[in-house]
Amino acid sequence: MARVPLLEPADLPEEYRYLFTENDVGDAHIFRAMANAPELLQWYLRYSTRLWDVLPEREREIVILATARALEHEYEWHQHVRLGREAGVTDAEIIAISDGTLEALDDRDAALTAYARAVALGDPRDGDHDRLGDHYDAETVVGVAMLVGHYVATARALDAFDVATEEPFVGWRP
Incomplete structure (x- = not known):
C-alpha cells in the first residue's frame, strides 16, 4: 500500500486536472502518487518531457x-x-x-x-x-x-x- 494516496484526476484542483487528460499518464501509480503535489507533478512532467527528447x-x-x-x-x-x-x-x-x-x-x-x-x-x-x-x-x-x-x-x-x-x-x- 502506497504511503500517499493514489489520487484520481477529480481529486486535483481544476487547474491541474489536465495533467491526466492531456498527457499520457493513464492510471500509472507514479503519477497518481505525485498528484498529491500537483504543481510539482506539472513541473516533473515538463522536465521529463524535455529529457525524453535527448535521445531517439x-x-x-x-x-x-x-x-x-x-x-x-x-x-x-x-x-x-x-x-x-x-x-x-x-x-x-x-x-x-x-x-x-x-x-x-x-x-x-x-x-x-x-x-x-x-x-x-x-x-x-x-x-x-x-x-x-x-x-x-x-x-x-x-x-x-x-x-x-x-x-x-x-x-x-x-x-x-x-x-x-x-x-x-x-x-x-x-
Missing part, C-alpha cells in the same frame, strides 16, 4: 532500462520493459541489459548501457564517458547523464512513497 525513443528506453536495472528498481524496470518494447528494444536486448552482458549489444547500445549504469551507481569513469562520446556529442552526453539522474531521483521518490507496480512485476528477465 529506442535509445532513451535503453538508458532508462539500464538505470532501473542498476538500481534494481522494480517499478521503473516494469514500466520501461513495455515502453522499451514499444520503442523497438528486443527481448534479447532487454535480457542483455538486465544481465549486464554488454557484449550482446551493439557498441552504441553497450556504451549507453555502461554509461547509464555507471552514472546511476554514482561511479562514472573516464572510459565510460569517452566510450559514449565516441557516439554522441557533448550536449547529448550531458543530456544522457541528466536523464539518468532524473530516473535515479524518480526511483528514490517512488521508494519514499512505497509505490508498487500496477500489475505483477514483469521480472528481471521478461
Whole structure:
C-alpha cells in the first residue's frame, strides 16, 4: 500500500486536472502518487518531457532500462520493459541489459548501457564517458547523464512513497 494516496484526476484542483487528460499518464501509480503535489507533478512532467527528447525513443528506453536495472528498481524496470518494447528494444536486448552482458549489444547500445549504469551507481569513469562520446556529442552526453539522474531521483521518490507496480512485476528477465 502506497504511503500517499493514489489520487484520481477529480481529486486535483481544476487547474491541474489536465495533467491526466492531456498527457499520457493513464492510471500509472507514479503519477497518481505525485498528484498529491500537483504543481510539482506539472513541473516533473515538463522536465521529463524535455529529457525524453535527448535521445531517439529506442535509445532513451535503453538508458532508462539500464538505470532501473542498476538500481534494481522494480517499478521503473516494469514500466520501461513495455515502453522499451514499444520503442523497438528486443527481448534479447532487454535480457542483455538486465544481465549486464554488454557484449550482446551493439557498441552504441553497450556504451549507453555502461554509461547509464555507471552514472546511476554514482561511479562514472573516464572510459565510460569517452566510450559514449565516441557516439554522441557533448550536449547529448550531458543530456544522457541528466536523464539518468532524473530516473535515479524518480526511483528514490517512488521508494519514499512505497509505490508498487500496477500489475505483477514483469521480472528481471521478461
